[in-house]
Amino acid sequence: MRSVLLVDNGSSRPDSTLNLRRLAARLAEQIGEPVRPVSLLHADRVAAERLDGQPAEILAPTLRHLVSEGRRDLRLLPLFFGPSRALTQFVPELAAQITAEFGPFRLEVAPELCPLPVGEPRLIEILADNLRVAATRAAIAPKRVVLVDHGSPIPEVTAVRRWLALGLARRLGPDVRLEEAVMERRPGPEYDFNGPLLEDLLSRLAEADRETPILLSMLFLSAGRHAGPDGDIAQICARIEARFPPLHIEVSPLVGSHPGLIEILASRLQ
Incomplete structure (x- = not known):
């Protein structure tokens, strides 16, 4: 057995x-x-x-x-x-x-969970569904979305977020502007493929427009140092909102909290 x-x-x-x-x-x-x-x-x-x-x-x-x-x-x-x-x-x-x-x-x-090049379309649906939950909770229309993950110095791992971002952008439609960000990245231009740090990107978005809310699409499985209730992301959002009133940043649920994840995991064992 x-x-x-x-x-x-x-x-x-x-x-x-x-x-x-x-x-x-x-x-x-x-x-x-x-x-x-x-x-x-x-x-x-x-x-x-x-x-x-x-x-x-x-x-x-x-x-x-x-x-x-x-x-x-x-x-x-x-x-x-x-x-x-x-x-x-x-x-x-x-x-x-x-x-x-x-x-x-x-x-x-x-x-x-998202093996390339095939990818995993069900993850895109989970991300979209979690954004719907966040938008409904905050009573806002999704116009600006940031897909954020931990960040990795490995191009093949970053490529997974890029694949999901492209699929999510198509899923959300042309009226939604989607950006990508990371919580950690190494310094130097050789790691620019990883994308900007979340706080830097949110600052730029807030400077350009502090009226339109921002939805964070959380590419995290569990609440840890970054994604927990009192984690780094919550603290970053609070700082940005304090610097740029009346900007509101709404954080989506985590992928690991969505019931659709169990279906993906079960299919990996078939």
Whole structure:
């Protein structure tokens, strides 16, 4: 019998691990078999009492435990939008180490959430639906939208956001201006492909027009350091609104909160 592991990058914020567990439980119900929520790194920094008394599981010790107990048919389901180094380097290197320690085992890595060049149209629908929720909540018409993600120094990961941005722009129509931004990027022109930092872009948009509201389309799966209720994005929006009254910035729900994500994850296991 295979063991299914739903794997995210991990966060030192408890909400991220709790969301991972929620997704794993809903996915298990959908596919009719157990799904183990596991983080790549970081989540073990969170005290167990902040995680309903259950410590977070980290990938390396979890794999070693499973393989040492004879569980040799493993399926890793990535909770990643694109081909991050976690999937292309860290996981293969870890699998090689465990093979050297315990002998051969099967670790099949399912496709990420938006594998290019095919992409994932259902993610575009999730983003559009989350924007509808935000626009309705704020009673505004979507005219200016910023699709924001974590940011990556890897062009192949940035290409996923670009693919989604193009699809979302088509989905929203010609009356909506869509921009892209990141929360982190490395300095230097060689990383310009990653796009502008969110605070810089919002400042430029606000300087040009402080009357038209801005909708943030959140390309994040869980509430962590950037996307949490008191995270960096909320603080950036508050600063920009304070500098440019009466500008209003409305933040969409996260991709990880949308029920359509479970359908995408389940299809990756077929």
